[in-house]
Amino acid sequence: MLTLSDVTAGYGGGNVLQGVDLHCEAGTVTCIVGPNGAGKSTVLRVISGLLRCRTGTVEMAGTRTDNLPPEQVLALGVTQVPQSQALFPGMTVRENVLLGGYLIRRNRKLLASRYDAIRERIPIVAERAGDPAGNLSGGQRRMVEIARCLMLDPKLLLLDEPSLGLDPRSLAGVAALIQSLNQAGTTMLLVEQNVRLGLGLATHGVVMEGGKVRLTGTAAEVRDHPEMASLYLGGSAPTPAN
Numbered sequence: 001m002l003t004l005s006d007v008t009a010g011y012g013g014g015n016v017l018q019g020v021d022l023h024c025e026a027g028t029v030t031c032i033v034g035p036n037g038a039g040k041s042t043v044l045r046v047i048s049g050l051l052r053c054r055t056g057t058v059e060m061a062g063t064r065t066d067n068l069p070p071e072q073v074l075a076l077g078v079t080q081v082p083q084s085q086a087l088f089p090g091m092t093v094r095e096n097v098l099l100g101g102y103l104i105r106r107n108r109k110l111l112a113s114r115y116d117a118i119r120e121r122i123p124i125v126a127e128r129a130g131d132p133a134g135n136l137s138g139g140q141r142r143m144v145e146i147a148r149c150l151m152l153d154p155k156l157l158l159l160d161e162p163s164l165g166l167d168p169r170s171l172a173g174v175a176a177l178i179q180s181l182n183q184a185g186t187t188m189l190l191v192e193q194n195v196r197l198g199l200g201l202a203t204h205g206v207v208m209e210g211g212k213v214r215l216t217g218t219a220a221e222v223r224d225h226p227e228m229a230s231l232y233l234g235g236s237a238p239t240p241a242n
């Protein structure tokens, strides 16, 4: 479904990503974890076309996407929920969600049926449809951001820290949503600071550090890997009492 090969990318001088290889099979949920500044969000930006890679390739279902503009990557079915707030605060929740369907705006029937399905799935969309998005709490906005990304029925959904700022109930809602989307066939790549949650939801895990992939495997392999603690959690792995 998605393959990154030897990708380097950065923002000014120097590369943030230093030869990243990543592969996501169709139907899987891959979770990237790693310390702040590791380059996790940068990987998602390269995939969605918001940042060009300098060398290397990105392939989505057999199509090279690393030289496509973001709109064309979106049209291939790749949508991203960004890490930082991305709603238009002065527009209503409904308007914000509908904006996600910009590419299908001429097909009003499809637009309406997608919106209805999302409203059923994500209660806040129904409850606060007419309120300006700026009036919502951080966690409520997060749900609306995810809702907006669903308007295009993505093939690959990129989620940058879906749990950010969510209370336990909303968190459970997002977790359930991710699982049901995956069961419906959506491939997902998420970045998550909450390692337990992220790897719990995922089928596969990736640990990044310093712009490189340090560890990959099934979610369970990554979670239980002896190097996880020293790579990511800081300090050395707890030694078993004996």
Ligand SMILES: Nc1ncnc2c1ncn2[C@@H]1O[C@H](COP(=O)(O)OP(=O)(O)OP(=O)(O)O)[C@@H](O)[C@H]1O
Binding pocket: 011, 012, 016, 034, 035, 036, 037, 038, 039, 040, 041, 042, 043, 083
């Ligand atoms: N727009 C930007 N301009 C310049 N440098 C940037 C920009 N965005 C990120 N960087 C730099 O790139 C590096 C990787 O950032 P990135 O956002 O990918 O990290 P991350 O793994 O997502 O971290 P976090 O867990 O804090 O979200 C950091 O050193 C950061 O300072």
Ligand SMILES: [Mg+2]
Binding pocket: 040, 041, 042, 083, 160, 191
């Ligand atoms: Mg980030």
